[in-house]
Amino acid sequence: MEPEPLSAARRTVDLRIDAAWIAPVEPEAALAEHALLVDGGRIVALAPWDEADARYVARVHVQRLTHVLIPGLVNAHAHSAMALMRGVADDVPLAAWLTEHIWPREAAVLGPDFVHDGTLLAAAEMLAGGITACNDMYFYPEAAADAYLAAGMRAMLGVPVLDFPTRYAPDAAGYLAAGLAARDRYRREPHIVFSLAPHAPYTVGDDSWRAIVTLARELDLTIQTHLLETRKERADALTQDGRSPLARLDALGATGPGFVAIHAVHCDEDDIRMLAARHCHVVHCPASNAKLASGIAPVAAYLAAGINVALGTDGAASNNRLDLMGEMRLAALLAKATTGDAAALPAASVLRCATLGGARALGLDATIGSLVPGKAADAVAIDLADIATTPCYDPVSHLVHAAGREHVTDVWVDGAPVVTDRLVQRIDVAAVKGSAERWHARLARPPG
Amino acid sequence: MEPEPLSAARRTVDLRIDAAWIAPVEPEAALAEHALLVDGGRIVALAPWDEADARYVARVHVQRLTHVLIPGLVNAHAHSAMALMRGVADDVPLAAWLTEHIWPREAAVLGPDFVHDGTLLAAAEMLAGGITACNDMYFYPEAAADAYLAAGMRAMLGVPVLDFPTRYAPDAAGYLAAGLAARDRYRREPHIVFSLAPHAPYTVGDDSWRAIVTLARELDLTIQTHLLETRKERADALTQDGRSPLARLDALGATGPGFVAIHAVHCDEDDIRMLAARHCHVVHCPASNAKLASGIAPVAAYLAAGINVALGTDGAASNNRLDLMGEMRLAALLAKATTGDAAALPAASVLRCATLGGARALGLDATIGSLVPGKAADAVAIDLADIATTPCYDPVSHLVHAAGREHVTDVWVDGAPVVTDRLVQRIDVAAVKGSAERWHARLARPPG
Numbered sequence: 001m002e003p004e005p006l007s008a009a010r011r012t013v014d015l016r017i018d019a020a021w022i023a024p025v026e027p028e029a030a031l032a033e034h035a036l037l038v039d040g041g042r043i044v045a046l047a048p049w050d051e052a053d054a055r056y057v058a059r060v061h062v063q064r065l066t067h068v069l070i071p072g073l074v075n076a077h078a079h080s081a082m083a084l085m086r087g088v089a090d091d092v093p094l095a096a097w098l099t100e101h102i103w104p105r106e107a108a109v110l111g112p113d114f115v116h117d118g119t120l121l122a123a124a125e126m127l128a129g130g131i132t133a134c135n136d137m138y139f140y141p142e143a144a145a146d147a148y149l150a151a152g153m154r155a156m157l158g159v160p161v162l163d164f165p166t167r168y169a170p171d172a173a174g175y176l177a178a179g180l181a182a183r184d185r186y187r188r189e190p191h192i193v194f195s196l197a198p199h200a201p202y203t204v205g206d207d208s209w210r211a212i213v214t215l216a217r218e219l220d221l222t223i224q225t226h227l228l229e230t231r232k233e234r235a236d237a238l239t240q241d242g243r244s245p246l247a248r249l250d251a252l253g254a255t256g257p258g259f260v261a262i263h264a265v266h267c268d269e270d271d272i273r274m275l276a277a278r279h280c281h282v283v284h285c286p287a288s289n290a291k292l293a294s295g296i297a298p299v300a301a302y303l304a305a306g307i308n309v310a311l312g313t314d315g316a317a318s319n320n321r322l323d324l325m326g327e328m329r330l331a332a333l334l335a336k337a338t339t340g341d342a343a344a345l346p347a348a349s350v351l352r353c354a355t356l357g358g359a360r361a362l363g364l365d366a367t368i369g370s371l372v373p374g375k376a377a378d379a380v381a382i383d384l385a386d387i388a389t390t391p392c393y394d395p396v397s398h399l400v401h402a403a404g405r406e407h408v409t410d411v412w413v414d415g416a417p418v419v420t421d422r423l424v425q426r427i428d429v430a431a432v433k434g435s436a437e438r439w440h441a442r443l444a445r446p447p448g
Numbered sequence: 449m450e451p452e453p454l455s456a457a458r459r460t461v462d463l464r465i466d467a468a469w470i471a472p473v474e475p476e477a478a479l480a481e482h483a484l485l486v487d488g489g490r491i492v493a494l495a496p497w498d499e500a501d502a503r504y505v506a507r508v509h510v511q512r513l514t515h516v517l518i519p520g521l522v523n524a525h526a527h528s529a530m531a532l533m534r535g536v537a538d539d540v541p542l543a544a545w546l547t548e549h550i551w552p553r554e555a556a557v558l559g560p561d562f563v564h565d566g567t568l569l570a571a572a573e574m575l576a577g578g579i580t581a582c583n584d585m586y587f588y589p590e591a592a593a594d595a596y597l598a599a600g601m602r603a604m605l606g607v608p609v610l611d612f613p614t615r616y617a618p619d620a621a622g623y624l625a626a627g628l629a630a631r632d633r634y635r636r637e638p639h640i641v642f643s644l645a646p647h648a649p650y651t652v653g654d655d656s657w658r659a660i661v662t663l664a665r666e667l668d669l670t671i672q673t674h675l676l677e678t679r680k681e682r683a684d685a686l687t688q689d690g691r692s693p694l695a696r697l698d699a700l701g702a703t704g705p706g707f708v709a710i711h712a713v714h715c716d717e718d719d720i721r722m723l724a725a726r727h728c729h730v731v732h733c734p735a736s737n738a739k740l741a742s743g744i745a746p747v748a749a750y751l752a753a754g755i756n757v758a759l760g761t762d763g764a765a766s767n768n769r770l771d772l773m774g775e776m777r778l779a780a781l782l783a784k785a786t787t788g789d790a791a792a793l794p795a796a797s798v799l800r801c802a803t804l805g806g807a808r809a810l811g812l813d814a815t816i817g818s819l820v821p822g823k824a825a826d827a828v829a830i831d832l833a834d835i836a837t838t839p840c841y842d843p844v845s846h847l848v849h850a851a852g853r854e855h856v857t858d859v860w861v862d863g864a865p866v867v868t869d870r871l872v873q874r875i876d877v878a879a880v881k882g883s884a885e886r887w888h889a890r891l892a893r894p895p896g
Contacts, residue, residue, distance in 0.1 A: 086837075087840070087841050087842055087845045087849060087850055088841045090842070090845045090849060091790060091791045092790055093790040093791070121838065124835045125835050125836045128836075129836075231788075286781075287781060290781035290782065290784055291780075291784055291790070292790055293785060293787065293788050293789055293790035293792070294785075295788070316850075319849070320846070320849040320850045321836060321849070321850050330781070332739075333734075333735060333738035333739055333778070334785075336738055336739055336741040337737065337741060337742075337743060338744075339741065340679075341541070342539060342540055342541040342739070342740055342741035343541070346539040347538060347539065387569065387877055388576075388577075388770075388771070388853075389534075390880075390884045390885075391532065391884045391887065391888035391891075392535065393534075393891075394535055394538070397768070401739070401769070402534060402764075402768045402769050404774075404852060404853075405852075406854035424835075429835055432835065432838075433835065433838050436838045437838075437839060443839075444841060
């Protein structure tokens with residue numbers, strides 16, 4: 001019997017990426033010498049190289065033979081435009097940092113141009129470091145959305161809500177109206193989603209929270225908020241309200257599987273039980289929490305309680321980098337150091353937080369967060385052939401503990417290249433640097 | 449009156465390096481648009497560009513006009529050869545990590561070849577990341593010395609001392625004899641110095657400590673030891689001896705300005721007072737201490753007590769990187785998070801620990817550790833024009849919080865280029881990677 005010619009059985013696909021290893025997150029173990037097959041922006045299959053040869057013909061065949069391929073990293077909390085204030089004030093506690101350094105500068109420059117330029121700067125940094133999706137919370141979300149679309153990144157834009165006026169809006173109703181108008185404008189953009197982002201329990205009163213909860217239910221929107229970032233927030237709430245801020249939000253109907261608690265540094269055992277029982281998500285921002293001396297979130301306890309944990313950078317003004325590989329490393333080190341358990345937050349768990357954990361927090365885990373057939377081909381190639389990653393006993397360990405964002409060489413969103421050979425493809429980096437220098441000149445002196 | 453030709457007044461020097469900023473550490477503030485003038489391997493002057501034009505003619509003129517120039521970083525604690533075991537066992541507590549993973553593998557491969565090849569791998573990684581001097585503690589220090597000399601790095605080699613046998617030596621007297629013979633061999637090498645490195649209070653008995661103290665006095669050698677790395681070390685010592693290990697070493701005469709306490713994670717207030725009173729040095733290894741779940745050293749308290757603090761990576765088997773810029777960032781973040789004081793360990797202080805603090809601990813601060821006239825021209829250029837370091841409000845803040853070792857472009861030792869345009873000059877990196885792969889093949893499976 002004649003063997004059937006191979007080509008007759010081979011499926012033509014848009015893209016094949018060969019890597020020394022693929023760490024798909026689902027399942028946890030890395031696959032050696034596998035290819036990712038992509039068609040129409042979606043993952044078709046993961047297959048050993050020889051099986052890929054036998055079953056597929058790719059229009060584009062990319063070989064990254066000393067690399068590990070991972071899902072695009074999800075930065076689950078950022079104030080991206082604040083990249084323009086990177087390092088403007090360090091070694092200052094949160095209250096003084098906000099009132100003396102950040103808010104006066106924001107008051108002087110805030111507007112759509114500032115947000116657009118800052119977000120584009122942030123997007124260039126994030127993409128180059130393997131971040132393909134960002135959960136952004138800032139003013140003028142439509143200006144940020146334009147920057148993400150230009151960059152080729154995914155983003156969840158939070159509709160900011162405060163009970164006090166800024167240049168952007170006069171009151172809670174004004175913030176919501178402006179944000180929902182922005183949401184309408186980007187309804188047809190598959191890379192852009194919106195959520196509701198009341199700033200914090202202590203800056204948004206009960207009436208506004210009720211309006212937000214009602215809207216979130218009507219429109220099926222995620223609610224995200226800064227929660228228990230500082231010890232003072234808990235103490236003040238107990239004094240004023242007799243309850244943890246989380247208990248108050250729960251009583252207002254805000255908690256649930258669409259509720260994202262950002263920071264969650266000072267949750268007690270009751271809070272942890274409530275977050276778990278309501279299937280809420282936590283975004284861990286270890287660098288920002290440490291740098292502002294807010295503390296270290298009990299992430300190992302969250303994971304042990306079954307709470308979904310994502311990772312975030314926070315804004316570059318308090319970090320001062322938008323580097324999720326750095327956050328992975330720091331999260332692992334802090335969990336081990338604070339629990340006294342060297343097995344806490346193993347490498348595979350922290351990689352999961354940085355990818356699938358973020359996707360779940362954003363409600364996007366049907367589309368992104370792991371390299372499984374049917375999901376979008378958002379992927380990152382990280383070169384492990386550097387002297388600093390030699391030798392390699394375990395690529396997943398290296399992702400967390402030896403490699404850095406500088407080892408990211410290629411990034412794809414929906415199978416389209418957005419970073420190639422370390423170069424961001426869709427952003428004019430020189431122009432972005434030029435605009436950053438102009439904002440720098442305006443921001444360098446604290447406003448009188 | 450005719451102006452005197454400028455050239456008549458200009459001094460010819462070997463090297464001029466122009467940088468956007470120089471952060472000399474002494475003094476603390478960064479100097480904008482300055483040049484470093486070097487002759488005969490020594491720093492002649494730091495001068496504004498126009499003054500440098502007027503006063504000096506340089507045989508080589510290097511311009512790094514978007515960079516900050518800093519003193520070479522001093523890695524004050526490493527087991528460099530263990531770079532070959534980078535990531536061989538993660539997420540494992542210290543005792544199991546040592547007894548199940550590290551020691552069996554060391555027993556299988558330890559020898560001069562392993563130490564030479566591993567140290568060359570480590571040296572390539574360290575130089576590329578701006579580390580010009582390393583305090584190395586491992587077996588076969590002569591094999592390590594050869595690697596450092598080939599790489600063009602400075603090193604302090606610790607003469608290892610244990611009370612139990614390894615392949616390298618049978619007992620404390622054997623370790624000392626082998627180490628002192630190595631020291632004799634490298635007496636005339638200006639880049640190599642030796643110290644005495646008893647492993648730890650709990651692995652070296654009183655008789656051996658007495659012999660070490662006597663030798664250190666006779667030969668004017670630094671004593672360095674792992675001290676109070678784990679909570680268990682303190683508890684065991686109190687049970688067995690009724691004293692803190694530091695109090696025991698003090699009674700044995702080991703403490704003093706030539707005593708370097710590595711790790712010092714679990715010092716109590718009495719220990720801190722004693723370290724300060726005796727003018728001892730502490731080497732802080734934040735990543736290794738966190739990763740092995742040993743804890744977080746009270747560095748802010750050490751500095752407040754006036755103790756000199758240096759930074760170290762420890763070995764890459766427990767880190768898993770030899771990245772002193774990463775340690776700077778981590779040290780700053782941990783100090784802020786654990787004290788609740790955002791002003792703890794400000795950027796300039798942590799840069800001082802990573803340079804002058806290390807030089808003082810190694811007894812080399814007359815030669816290295818800051819960019820002042822008369823010292824050796826060990827310097828590092830770090831490019832702050834990357835998107836991730838844009839904009840720049842404060843170059844010293846960026847060194848700690850925004851830049852990474854990937855932004856190091858050029859490194860000089862004694863004014864001689866050892867890294868140029870990110871390429872290590874004196875090490876055959878491909879050959880080093882090849883040898884690492886061969887050791888990897890032997891080490892990948894835990895010995896039966």
